[in-house]
Every structure is written in structure tokens, then in C-alpha cells.
Amino acid sequence: MTSLTALLVRDIRIAMRVGGGALIGVLFFLTVVTITPFALGPDLALLKRMGPAILWLAALLASLLALDRLFASDHDDGSLDLILMGGAPLELVVAVKGLAHWLTTGLPVVVAAPLLGLFLNLDPPAEAALVLTLLVGTPALTFIGLIGAAIAVTLRRGGLLLAVLVLPLTVPVLIFGVAAANSAGSPLFGASFTILCALTLASLVVGPFAAAAALRQEME
Amino acid sequence: MRLIASELACHRGGRDVFAGVNFTVASGEALTVSGRNGAGKSSLLRTVIGLLRPAAGQLKLEGGNSELTIAEQAHYLGHLDALKGSLSVAENLGFWAGFFGAPAIDVGKPLEAVGLAGLAALPAAYLSAGQRRRLSIARLIAVPRPIWLLDEPASTLDAAAQIVLADRMKSHLAGGGLILAAAHGPIGLEKAQELRLGDAA
Numbered sequence A: 001m002t003s004l005t006a007l008l009v010r011d012i013r014i015a016m017r018v019g020g021g022a023l024i025g026v027l028f029f030l031t032v033v034t035i036t037p038f039a040l041g042p043d044l045a046l047l048k049r050m051g052p053a054i055l056w057l058a059a060l061l062a063s064l065l066a067l068d069r070l071f072a073s074d075h076d077d078g079s080l081d082l083i084l085m086g087g088a089p090l091e092l093v094v095a096v097k098g099l100a101h102w103l104t105t106g107l108p109v110v111v112a113a114p115l116l117g118l119f120l121n122l123d124p125p126a127e128a129a130l131v132l133t134l135l136v137g138t139p140a141l142t143f144i145g146l147i148g149a150a151i152a153v154t155l156r157r158g159g160l161l162l163a164v165l166v167l168p169l170t171v172p173v174l175i176f177g178v179a180a181a182n183s184a185g186s187p188l189f190g191a192s193f194t195i196l197c198a199l200t201l202a203s204l205v206v207g208p209f210a211a212a213a214a215l216r217q218e219m220e
Numbered sequence B: 001m002r003l004i005a006s007e008l009a010c011h012r013g014g015r016d017v018f019a020g021v022n023f024t025v026a027s028g029e030a031l032t033v034s035g036r037n038g039a040g041k042s043s044l045l046r047t048v049i050g051l052l053r054p055a056a057g058q059l060k061l062e063g064g065n066s067e068l069t070i071a072e073q074a075h076y077l078g079h080l081d082a083l084k085g086s087l088s089v090a091e092n093l094g095f096w097a098g099f100f101g102a103p104a105i106d107v108g109k110p111l112e113a114v115g116l117a118g119l120a121a122l123p124a125a126y127l128s129a130g131q132r133r134r135l136s137i138a139r140l141i142a143v144p145r146p147i148w149l150l151d152e153p154a155s156t157l158d159a160a161a162q163i164v165l166a167d168r169m170k171s172h173l174a175g176g177g178l179i180l181a182a183a184h185g186p187i188g189l190e191k192a193q194e195l196r197l198g199d200a201a
Helices: A002-016 A021-039 A044-065 A069-078 A079-085 A090-119 A126-151 A158-169 A171-182 A190-217 B041-048 B089-099 B108-113 B129-144 B157-173
Strands: B004-012 B015-026 B030-034 B057-061 B074-078 B146-149 B178-182 B193-196
Touching: A002 A021, A002 A090, A002 B089, A021 A044, A021 A090, A021 A190, A044 A090, A044 A126, A044 A158, A044 A171, A069 A090, A079 A158, A079 A190, A079 B015, A079 B074, A079 B108, A090 A126, A090 A190, A126 A158, A126 A171, A126 A190, A158 A171, A171 A190, B004 B041, B015 B030, B015 B041, B015 B057, B015 B178, B030 B041, B041 B074, B041 B146, B041 B178, B074 B129, B089 B108, B089 B129, B108 B129, B129 B157, B146 B157, B157 B178
Parallel strands: B030 B178, B030 B193, B074 B146, B146 B178
Antiparallel strands: B004 B015, B004 B057
């Protein structure tokens, strides 16, 4: 257990330092959402209708940003060799790295979302639904992304490949996340939200196992 | 404790790197692996800790902790230093100590042993190549493990640090540890067995 705690603390520390992924992700989220009203124009009804979709898309792209270096940086400096040697099961190591990534990029996005919802003219019930769906859905984005990050670990420019591999897999999360956020207050919310929860739970299980298998294959 | 390799072979990238490698290293003994560039010295060390799968042959550890794998009882000092530039010297060492299961450790002592005590708060990005290597060696001192696998341990070290390393290796051997080192030149272990790779190929 101590190994995993040490790894979690280290990854969070690195992300919070200068050049780490934590600030980049939430700043990117902020920027994309802020410039959207300039592109769409001052039509408040349109902004309100598109708001949840824009916030979800921005959250998805923000979570991808720091993901490509998640394993690659450890691979490049030799840390991954030592991590593979250690006694901790690789699946748990991968899950802990995913948790650190979510805490430093996913969670700040969830926290910033209500403020940015105001920019897009969302009313309080819609804001609440949006924050709830992001809170439940962003872990799925991270843990699906782990698979792509593990596959791209030895590639010099893995970022683009990562996006191509991961984005299609996140489509269901996007569909049900936006659907739930859009149906705030209506009976439809429950159905979409439940499916979103199910997708997250499934990705929390499948992601670490698939990513660990990919890493083992890559390191041979 | 004895580490025994029998008829070990390694196959990488479509070619045989080495084959038929046999050695036995017991507690208190050292084995230096030499050979031309590309002879498979690093591959041999990586095979021992399970980072590469042997194409043939067997590795056995007699008298170790049977609950643990060879890798879990070994330290590996590779070409890469496994340091994060944005973390301080003390944080880097503290992380590896914690990851290898010695969480509440005082990193001051091992840092002092390698002459980095004054730089504990400095981000590792500012270290020179030799200082990075010293910090990696501090990891071996901070967490006691019986098997040391060293890949060119003396490269980038200055004369003083090479003596410190040699002393550390000797006290490790005296304490019942065993060392496998890949090296081109002498690394200060007089009584080491030698294994030459690549002559047969």
C-alpha cells in the first residue's frame, strides 16, 4: 500500500509544479469555454441550449491534454522500469496514476464548471445537473484515456495517436453525459445519468486492466 | 543466498543478443559482466530483474525470500536515472524509498553518504549528470535490498565518487549482499568473477 500512496503523492506533486499538467488542463478548459460565446454570438437562448455540450467537449479535450505524457514521461526517464520491478501490481499502479490524473485535471474542471456555466447562460438546475454529470463522467474519460496513454507510451509523438485512439471510445460517455446534463429537471435525467454511472464504473474496471496489459506488451 | 542462471538466452528485435549464459553468484560475491558494445550486458541485467523475458534458460534465487520475486529483492541502477526534474533531490529519493517500501525514512543520511546533503532542496533538473548518478546510488543505500544490479555504475562519476561507490559496494558485499555489474573498466571490485559476453557470437 505504501508504494501506491508514494506514487499518488508524487504524481500529484509533479502535476502541481511548474510545467505539470494540472494548471494546463483547467486553463485550457477555461479558454475554450470563454471564447465560445464570441464565436456563437450574443444569442442567449442558443448559448443556453449549447452550453452543456460545449462544457462537456471542453472537459473531454482538457482531460486528454495531460494524458499523453502520463506513462511516457516515466518511460523516458527510466522510472517505469523501477515501477515495473516493484512489488505493486501493475493494474493498481495504473489505477493510481489515473486517480492522480483525475484529481489534478478532472476535478479542477468540475470545480470550475459552475462559474463557466454562468458564461453560457445556464440556469441553476442546469448548472447542478452539469456539475453532477461532469463529476461522474470525467473519471470515465481519464480511465478510458489510460488505455491510449499506455499504448502510446514508447512513441515519440504519441499525443496525436492518443487522441485518435481514445476519442472514439469516449463517445458513449459524451452522449450520455450531455444527454443527462440537457435533461435537467425532466424524468429523462435519471435514465441517462444511470447509464453514465454504469459507463464510469465499467471504465474504472476495464481501463486499468487494459492499460496494464498494453504496458507489459510495450515494455518487452 | 545464491543467484543462479543456467543457459540463459535473450532474443530481441529479431536477433539473438546472447545465448547459453551461465553464472552463479553467492552472498558476498560480485560478478562483473563485460563485452563489446551491443554484446547484451544491459539486456542480461534487465533479464535478471524480469524487464525482459528470457528466450531460453532459467534464473533461480536460492535462499532468498521465497514470497518475493527476484526483482522485488533487487536494486537496478540503469542508464536512466529515474529522476523527476521538477521534484527536489530529497523528494526524488523519498519517493523511491516509499515506493520500495521504506516510507518513514530519513533521506538525510543516504544523501550525505553520496555527498548531496547540501543540495536536498534543489530541484533535480539542476543536477549535473554525475550528481544525478549519485542521487540514484543514494536509492541503493536508502533501501536495503540484497541484490544489486548495476549498469555501468561508475560512468559519469568523478574520482571521489567512484571511491565512495566502491566502498559502498564492498560494504554491501561484506553484509552478505551480491552484485551483478556491467562494466567496461574496473569499478573497484578486486575479487569479482568476470563474465564475458559476445565472444562466442
